Amino acid sequence: MNAEQILFIVFGGISLVGAVSVISFRHPIYSALALIVTFFAQAGLFVLLGAHFVAAAQVIVYAGAIMVLFLFVIMLLNLGTLSASGSIVGKLKGVAIVLGLLLAAEGIYIAVNALNETAVASAQPTAAPVTTYQIGELLFSKYLLPFEVTSLILLAALIGVIVLVKRDGPDTD
Amino acid sequence: MERAYYFAFVEGDFVVLPLHVLIISSIVKILIIAHLLIIGVMAMIWSERRVSGWMQDRLGPNRVGFQGILQPIADGIKFLFKEDLIPNHVDKPLYVLAPAMLLVPAMITIAVVPFGSSLTIFGHEIPLQIADISIGILYILAITSLGVYGVVLGAWASNNKYSLLGGLRSSAQMISYELTLGLAIIGVLMLTVVEPGESALSLRKIAESQGKALWNWNFLIHFPAFLAFTTAMFAETNRLPFDLAEAEQELVAGYHTEYSSMKFALFFMAEYMNMIVGSAVTVTLFLGGWHFFGLENVGGPVWSGLISFGIIFVKTAIFLFVFIWVRWTLPRFRYDQLMNFGWKFLLPVALTSIVVTGILWVTTQSRLLVGIGNVVAAFIVVSIVAGLLVMNKTPEPATPELSGLDAIE
Amino acid sequence: MGLEYYLILSALLFTTGVIGVLIRRNAIIIFMCIELMLNAANLAFVAISRHLGETTGQVFVFFVMTVAAAEVAIGLAIIVSVFKHRQTVNVDEVNSLKG
Numbered sequence: 001m002n003a004e005q006i007l008f009i010v011f012g013g014i015s016l017v018g019a020v021s022v023i024s025f026r027h028p029i030y031s032a033l034a035l036i037v038t039f040f041a042q043a044g045l046f047v048l049l050g051a052h053f054v055a056a057a058q059v060i061v062y063a064g065a066i067m068v069l070f071l072f073v074i075m076l077l078n079l080g081t082l083s084a085s086g087s088i089v090g091k092l093k094g095v096a097i098v099l100g101l102l103l104a105a106e107g108i109y110i111a112v113n114a115l116n117e118t119a120v121a122s123a124q125p126t127a128a129p130v131t132t133y134q135i136g137e138l139l140f141s142k143y144l145l146p147f148e149v150t151s152l153i154l155l156a157a158l159i160g161v162i163v164l165v166k167r168d169g170p171d172t173d
Numbered sequence: 174m175e176r177a178y179y180f181a182f183v184e185g186d187f188v189v190l191p192l193h194v195l196i197i198s199s200i201v202k203i204l205i206i207a208h209l210l211i212i213g214v215m216a217m218i219w220s221e222r223r224v225s226g227w228m229q230d231r232l233g234p235n236r237v238g239f240q241g242i243l244q245p246i247a248d249g250i251k252f253l254f255k256e257d258l259i260p261n262h263v264d265k266p267l268y269v270l271a272p273a274m275l276l277v278p279a280m281i282t283i284a285v286v287p288f289g290s291s292l293t294i295f296g297h298e299i300p301l302q303i304a305d306i307s308i309g310i311l312y313i314l315a316i317t318s319l320g321v322y323g324v325v326l327g328a329w330a331s332n333n334k335y336s337l338l339g340g341l342r343s344s345a346q347m348i349s350y351e352l353t354l355g356l357a358i359i360g361v362l363m364l365t366v367v368e369p370g371e372s373a374l375s376l377r378k379i380a381e382s383q384g385k386a387l388w389n390w391n392f393l394i395h396f397p398a399f400l401a402f403t404t405a406m407f408a409e410t411n412r413l414p415f416d417l418a419e420a421e422q423e424l425v426a427g428y429h430t431e432y433s434s435m436k437f438a439l440f441f442m443a444e445y446m447n448m449i450v451g452s453a454v455t456v457t458l459f460l461g462g463w464h465f466f467g468l469e470n471v472g473g474p475v476w477s478g479l480i481s482f483g484i485i486f487v488k489t490a491i492f493l494f495v496f497i498w499v500r501w502t503l504p505r506f507r508y509d510q511l512m513n514f515g516w517k518f519l520l521p522v523a524l525t526s527i528v529v530t531g532i533l534w535v536t537t538q539s540r541l542l543v544g545i546g547n548v549v550a551a552f553i554v555v556s557i558v559a560g561l562l563v564m565n566k567t568p569e570p571a572t573p574e575l576s577g578l579d580a581i582e
Numbered sequence: 583m584g585l586e587y588y589l590i591l592s593a594l595l596f597t598t599g600v601i602g603v604l605i606r607r608n609a610i611i612i613f614m615c616i617e618l619m620l621n622a623a624n625l626a627f628v629a630i631s632r633h634l635g636e637t638t639g640q641v642f643v644f645f646v647m648t649v650a651a652a653e654v655a656i657g658l659a660i661i662v663s664v665f666k667h668r669q670t671v672n673v674d675e676v677n678s679l680k681g
Contacts, residue, residue, distance in 0.1 A: 012591045019618055020598055023606060028611055029326075031611050035618065038595075038618065045591075045625060046625075051632070051643075058624075062617070062650075063318070064351065065351070066617065068321055068322075068325070068344050070610065071325050071329075072348075074610060077671070093605050096601060097601055103597050104597035108593055111589035112586050130631075130640055135641060138637050138638065153648065154651070157651075157652035157655045161655050161656060165662060
């Protein structure tokens with residue numbers, strides 16, 4: 001077993017345990033923390049895959065910004081645990097988990113078998129890490145239009161949020 | 174073997190060390206730097222109290238040891254022997270976890286900051302940096318952004334309204350000022366000289382590219398970005414005038430109101446450690462790193478390494494003095510002033526610096542013109558923003574009505 | 583490490599997100615599960631990008647991250663305004679169109 005396999009098992013294991021914790025903790029704050037752990041472990045997997053820049057972006061964007069927003073909202077609204085009574089979910093929980101496991105089995109089947117028949121199987125994996133320069137070059141030449149579109153999405157989100165939470169005046173809210 | 178080397182020293186391109194030398198030298202460097210940080214924290218606690226005393230025309234602690242220099246040790250012993258109190262109403266796991274979550278990011282940031290050029294020992298050229306990773310500056314931004322969790326979780330777990338308000342303020346403040354922190358660096362990265370295949374994000378490369386002369390130091394070329402970065406760093410370290418999270422007149426002690434004993438000491442240490450690391454990063458990015466008018470090249474391969482370490486040490490110490498100086502010079506912002514300042518002044522200045530640096534560097538290739546252009550552009554932008562604010566100023570209502578959600582504002 | 587291990591991990595993470603959306607009623611946690619699913623997709627993108635030896639997959643991860651950031655900002659704003667009106671974030675109780 002070489003270093004990469006050990007690290008894969010460690011990071012993969014942490015991310016799976018974190019993901020399961022996200023959906024099983026009762027209090028949203030603990031779920032958020034578990035999600036941060038998962039994102040961290042995934043950043044580790046990205047480094048393992050030679051995607052250093054993506055790993056850094058993962059920590060900056062997800063762990064550093066998005067999850068802080070989540071925590072902020074949970075604390076601001078002081079969301080405790082919800083009462084589960086009267087929820088249809090309680091009775092159908094087993095069904096949901098079975099359906100989910102079915103989906104997982106499908107995904108694993110595709111990952112193991114179906115990829116053998118495509119061009120993906122014949123490709124030679126490269127060990128060299130992708131540099132920031134390569135990503136930037138691609139982002140600002142071939143994918144310039146999508147890049148600009150994402151900036152528009154962000155702008156739209158910005159305006160949308162302001163409209164949503166804006167207080168119009170003393171008469172409303 | 175190949176792989177392990179790769180992980181320990183990702184894309185380190187200027188030295189190739191045998192594996193055992195790499196491991197041993199890394200461990201020694203980590204030990205030295207970790208201890209330097211802790212000693213630095215103690216020195217900062219002492220000097221902050223003495224310098225504060227000097228600035229306020231009083232003495233400050235001078236009883237324990239020569240000039241009170243053992244005061245931090247006495248404080249530490251006091252913290253250790255105090256009862257480690259965990260209040261009944263707190264969320265225990267998070268309450269215990271929070272101080273560590275603040276301290277650890279503060280400590281591991283230093284790993285990518287160079288603390289000197291390089292030292293030749295036993296025929297091996299050892300870089301004075303724990304890890305020269307290709308995404309160094311992004312690593313610093315990533316880890317810095319994690320520091321907020323310690324504050325937020327400590328605040329929430331304390332189950333105390335003052336703590337919670339402090340935590341809310343802190344999270345909003347850190348998210349706002351992080352943007353400026355990141356954007357102010359981009360101009361620096363544009364002008365970093367690298368060979369093809371090297372990464373301009375490495376802090377060693379940034380420091381090296383400032384080595385030629387004084388006018389290569391980034392704070393002259395990117396003066397507005399330097400000011401914006403420094404200000405944002407003050408906010409990120411929760412220091413006055415940005416210590417809204419622990420404003421004692423309003424919030425008792427903010428997020429660490431419920432903490433005592435060693436856990437409180439950890440919060441305290443983390444704040445000072447953040448200051449030290451932040452100063453070291455600023456020195457590397459803007460103040461020439463280990464360069465000082467060729468002094469770093471004096472002496473042989475051993476002495477130049479030690480001298481470069483001394484230079485960076487002195488620069489960091491001077492910058493830390495500025496921290497204390499600012500603390501006793503500027504009053505605390507009000508919360509809305511803090512947000513206005515961050516979003517309406519610092520962010521536009523940082524954005525302008527990117528645009529102006531990019532345009533002028535591509536068209537003229539002259540650092541002097543970039544420097545002048547940056548200052549002029551920042552001046553124009555600040556004037557426009559200030560003008561707009563003055564024109565749109567509405568008279569404030571006499572008694573603002575606060576609902577539950579407004580209380581943090 | 584072969585590609586399939588990363589894809590299996592990605593599938594498992596995605597499924598965990600799906601199950602979370604199905605069994606939890608707290609809007610915030612449902613939202614976190616959606617983030618989990620997006621991240622699982624990111625992992626598959628990067629793994630395949632490494633396998634094929636080209637950078638495009640990593641560029642797409644950026645687009646996913648940007649969209650996720652925008653989505654979180656909007657979504658949390660919606661949750662905050664729902665909470666202001668109904669004093670709850672339970673998606674079962676927020677089921678009528680009348681505000």
